Amino acid sequence: SAACAKTTVLTADRMIDVENGKLITNAVVVMEDNTIVAAGTKRSVTIPADSDVMELGDYTLMPGLMDMHVHLTSDATKHGYKRLADSLPRVTLTGVKHAEATLMAGFTTVRNVGAPGFADVALRDAINDGDIQGPRMFVSGPSLGVTGGHCDNNLLPYEFHTVSEGVADGPWAVREIVRRNIKYGATVIKFCGTGGVLSKGTKVGVQQYTFEEMQALVDEAHMRGLTVATHAHGTSGIKTAIKAGVDSVEHVSLLDEEGIELALEHGTYFSMDIYVTEYILSEGEKAGILEESLAKERIVGKRQRENFQKAVKAGVKMVFGSDAGVYPHGDNGKQFARMVRFGMTPMQAIQAATIHPATLLKQQETLGSISAGKKADIVGVKGNPLDDISLLENVGLVVKDGHIVKSVAM
Template identity: 40%
Template sequence: MRRIAAVTALLLAATPLAAQTVVPAPRVKFIHAGALLAKPGEAPRGPSTIVVRNGKVAEVRDGFAAPEAGAELIDLKDRFVLPGLVDMHVHLWGIGGDPLRERLTALNRDDADDMMYAVANARVTLDAGFTTVRDLGGNARGMRALREGVERGAIAGPTIVNAGTAISVSGGHADGTNGVAAEFADALHQHQINTCDGPDDCRRAVRQQVALGAQVIKYMSTGGVLSNVSGGLGRAMTDEEMKAIVDTAHGLGRKVATHSHAAAGTKAAIAAGVDTIDHGTFLDDEAIRMMKASGTWLVPTMMAPAAALEFARAGLLPPATIPKAEEAAAAAFTSHSEAFAAGVKVAYGTDTGVSKHGDNAKEFALMVKAGMTPAQALRAATINAAEALGRSSAIGTIEPGKDADIIAVAGSPLEDVTRMERVEFVMRHGVVHKASGKRQGFPAD
């Protein structure tokens, strides 16, 4: 028996900790909320207690319940508490927000340098109260690694749903060889797998982005403001190319977002079955009717045109972008106002990376100016965005079984939506990252 006991002790000592059967004590937090908007779009609750167990919401109780033995108490009695926000259109890898002139001209920076910017951008985005983002264009392998680093707890950031590199026709908005001298264009083209011409080639491009870790697919229906393309902001892809992209992505279980400015590109994308129209700068009556009939989501990114115009006029973008930026900025507000009034489904998105990382919440005031109520704008950034992502079972509201993604502000944003620009408390998956307006040490639990 002594021999058996000795052997057993040796085996246990040699077994990695992760493989042993010791079950850690539950991590329990009681949050006392002065006001709680558990389900945006509904009336807020008064004093409430949120019980968090192992990163999930376990209970929501009326009043301030006494914490159980061993639980941590988080006092937000003087704060307005609501679900973590979702931004459906960011670029953590950076296309702006970092000095554009440096990004366009530097030859001594590579993916490792850009990853450092992405890590920092993820942190400031989380600090702003955005606990989930859909990243719609960055280095495919890098964004997959960043996403997994956040999930492992190695770095602080929001949950990332990543698209990899956007798919484009040759000469389109995401063709990295546009405007580049021939000798450099040839070198770039050898490493570029996101461009495609014809439906079969576009199927190949989708499959390759998925193989690199893309959880969602983005493609370019039209030209864009920040690139030198011959078609300006007009339609770029054929019906067959768009249909090949959407069908292939859906077949692989991926939703599809499209960058689209011109109405012709938007209508073709809706007909192809795209899930979200991002930007939707030049919507006409027919496009709005089609979006309503098909249930296609609009991600308006109202901050982007003004930010792009500011960069262009400051000389940080090629001269050809200035008239496009001016045209987009002038048209976007009217298009979005008409879409809101018509009842098009709207999910919150900013195109952050064109605008400054961490300023994501400034989109709320623009949406309200365009005709939304603060309640509708908040719903767009929570319940609607969760639905558009296909993640309603995990995020978007504060109720039992969902991720404990919780934020708080001082005062009701239903009365003044700009209060969302000053988030004072951030919890993601039960871990507090910001409290009393100050960043917490990481990891923090």
């Protein structure tokens, strides 16, 4: 190692090995600059001389958490018509605050699935340049969607000619938007395959985009080396998207048995935001969510939780996706307790927010576990989250890329 390399060592009573689903006691992690160089126990790992040692005691070390469904440029207190008042520069600045809140909550990587004007690309670049603090970001730019669909904006009457930036109809039109999004910095593709809860005039159960359009979109994205995330609540939209080869389905509320079989067969990931329903139903009206959306949520949230349980039981690959932005950024971790309540073991919930997202993003060589050779993205919580998963709502230590960005332990 270079003479100038900075070596930092973390010790803690416990560490979670997400690759093997095991709890390790008397943990030691050695980091050199931004890389983990050794991870194991006090017996197996020698602490190098001249290293900065941080002794955490009654803490559990885990890989940095990963949320596969956020909207950092969205403000949870402004929904519906309130959202029309903020300019693109204004929502971008909101994103700065939300990026920091997300990182401080222990989420060192996020997939931002839908942002206006490539504000997500600007945020990512500002974070990577060190101008602001935030998680590693995989970004989609504007989500693709059909005219009048969930990823269009249907709030204003015809004479305003409002069309969202990702609207495209037809196989070649969707290919063109995929190419444009990549040109302006997207690293993942997001599209809407059914109606949604929060969009005006769309039906959650109804498919948007034909199989032919979905197939063209996925083919174009995969050809360029990007993965595809699909918003889909409705049964036929979920199944058509899986058949078209998408990498993950978001929400997955009205799933049926065949949808589960297809996901298992295709290796498709589900990202089910089962906490957000609580926020929408309790705070949504104040925040400007339309009554028609609240009515949709009353049906969807319950079905989604039942189907989450079925999908977990069947062994579908699950990733943690919260839809933060609909609810406050920084509260992402509240979903863990719901994932356990609806059928996961605490270990499975932690794996869904670490090693599985890393694999979905094809970043398993560098992210997702505390292993030698990977990026030093590590969080620490007081106590043992395998005994009480809600401890993940209070992350005390956050290390991103080898930098200690939060430490309440010392």
